[in-house]
Amino acid sequence: MNMNNVTIYSTLTRKKERLNPITDGEIKFYSCGPTTYDFLHVGNGRALVVGDLIHRILKSLGYKVTFVRNFTDVDDKIINRAKEKGVPALEHADIFVNECKKDMHSLMMIDPTFTPKVSETIPEIIEMIERLIAKGFAYVVNGEVLYHVPRFESYGKLSKKDLEKLQHGIRVEVDDYKKHPSDFVLWKPAKGGEEEPSWDSPWGKGRPGWHIECSAMSYKFLGPAIDIHHGGIDLIFPHHENEIAQSEAANGVNFCSYWCHNEFVNFGTEKMSKSLGNVVTIRNFIEKFGGIVLRYIFVSSHYRTKLDWSDKIIQKSIEELERIHQFVIEFEQININISKDNNNNSSSSSSNNVLEKIKQELANDFNTPKALAHFFTLIRDFRRERDEKDHKDHASFSAQALSEIKEIIDFVNNSMGIIHPNPASLLNELNHAKRELTATAANATTAAVNSIDEQEIQKMIDERNLAKKEKNWAKADEIRNTLKQNKIILKDSPDGKTTWSYEP
Ligand SMILES: [Zn+2]
Incomplete structure (x- = not known):
């Protein structure tokens, strides 16, 4: 397996493409982060874990990855919540930045290289807007700066939307100060109010629109051209389409080579989102079943398939994690018992090419479920071999074979983050999770009976x-x-x- 064999499905071309980085061996990777106005829901968790998986997998395959994931801490939803609570918006946002970091830790995510906030990127955002105005891609109306969409010829290339058709769906009379109904806001004038954050700019006091932050942050930390950009599938339009329009107009080069989007989590038949009543927050889930159980649900399904939420997938996640961690404990016991002077250097038949197979699956558009299937084959073969050998000679696992298996366990953990540092305590937690699940199912049964x-x-x-x-x-x-x-x-x-x- 070498680095040249990685393929990624890109939304831009709607097909799998060979990963060909701008700089050999290095990946510039940006993933759109959460808006921190409340606890995140399980649907948000999928985008977070998928971003973490892309980061981990590319690192494990040998790339030097520079990874940026932002926090949107300036936003209407935040301002509205802060007004309800009577606290400054940035203070409210910061509370949930911290809560979000706790969730990320429970989900066993590793830190990105940079985690910028909008409030800390204002000079760069203003600078980029100035360039867009200077190049004729943006205009100012009463302290508001708007991006002029028709000026960017390839607008719609990601979402495959036609600008002419878009125009029909938009109510023109509401936004009659816009030159074109699709024009979107880069800078909003401040309306006043203590809770609302605002900054001085060449166009008066105000704050940035949503889309410009990602273009500016990506430029600040990764430069004008990046390799991979990721986000939930709901961000394709307009957010990512607008990012392309801003970045390419401002910087004059192709913005991003590969656009990666993860599918939704379906809760019942509806798309799972906060607007529905049936919200399960990541925090609720973690308290009941543990973060690793949620992480494993996302790792064990391919990121481009819709995930139908059910008790069954929680149960499957618990059971498979149990199998993995029991194996890790069994392996460690044998690994300790084998004397170091064991001179049997034969490979284990159980580790046969498994590492290579796992790497190939992960390199194939991050196919984590198939990589896990190979890992379970290893677990099965390891046990068979152990049970056979137990009858003859306990020490017949060679040191070589054991080090190969150890290498696979480490690779699986580094690339997918699914092995708890303390397997025995995790097994206890999983027992608790099983009891919780039974209790939840019993409640559901009562509800069903009453129906x-x-x-x-x-x-x-x-x-x-x-x-x-x-x-x-x-x-x-x-x-x-x-x-x-x-x-x-x-x-x-x-x-x-x-x-x-x-x-x-
Ligand atoms: Zn973004």
Whole structure:
């Protein structure tokens, strides 16, 4: 496996491409970070963990990665929340920057190279806006600076949106000071109010619009051209489209080579987001089940597939983490017991090429689920080999074989971050998580039971009996299954009567 074999799916071309960095062996990587107005929800967690995975995997494959993830600490949502609470907006934002960092730590994320905040990047943002005005890409109206979209010819190249079509969907009368309905704000004039943060600028007191921050931060820490830009799929339009328009207009070079987007987390059938009532915050989840369980859910599904949220995936995550950590404990016991003067230098059959296979999967558009599958094969083979050898000679794992397995465990952990530093204590935590999950499921069962009342159950039983009389077995089975899904069990007695009970 060498670094030249990495492929990435780029939203720009809608296909997998070979990773060809601007500077050999180095990656300039930017990922859009969270807006810190409240605790983050599980959907936000996916984007965070995927950004961390891209960072870790590229590092593990040998690249020198410079990684920037911002905090949006200046934003309307923050200002509104701060007004409700009667505190300055930056103070409110900082509280949630810190809470977010705690979540990131629980999710076993490693630190990016730079984590800038908007409030600390104002001079660079103003400088970039000035360049856009000087080059004729932006204009000023009453203290507000707007980007003139039609001036940027390749606008829409990422989202594949047509500017002409976009125009029809926008209500022009509201924004009649704009030269074009798609023009977006770079600098907003301050409306006053103590809570609202504002800075002096050539256009008067105000604050930056959202899109410009990422262009300015990326330029500040990574230069005019970067290799990879990541974010949730919801950021493609308009945020990333606007970043391209700003950066390329200001700097005159191609902004980013590969655009990476992770899919949503589906909660029920709706996209999971704060606007829905059914919010699960990362913090809630961590308190119940632990951060590594949430991280593992994201690592074990490919970042470009939709993730359907359910109790099942939590359970699967707990079980697989148990298997991994039991293996790590078993391996360490054998590793300690084998004497160093063991001169059997043969490789273990269990570690056969596994490291290479894991690297290849991760290099193939960050295919973490397939990489994990190879790791589980190693675990299975290791146990088989150990059990066979136990019958003959406990010490027949060679030092060579053990060091190969150790290398795989370390690589899996460095690239995917799924092995807890204290496996024994994690197993305890996982037991707790299992009990929590059972309790949660029991609550859900009660809710489900209450959703069908006794009258309705009886009606369905009568319907089923009629279906049986008509020899419509398919329908009869369907009714039985529907009831079973609602935790109601039917029992047919020989005299033809049907009784029901709640599933124990
Ligand atoms: Zn961004």
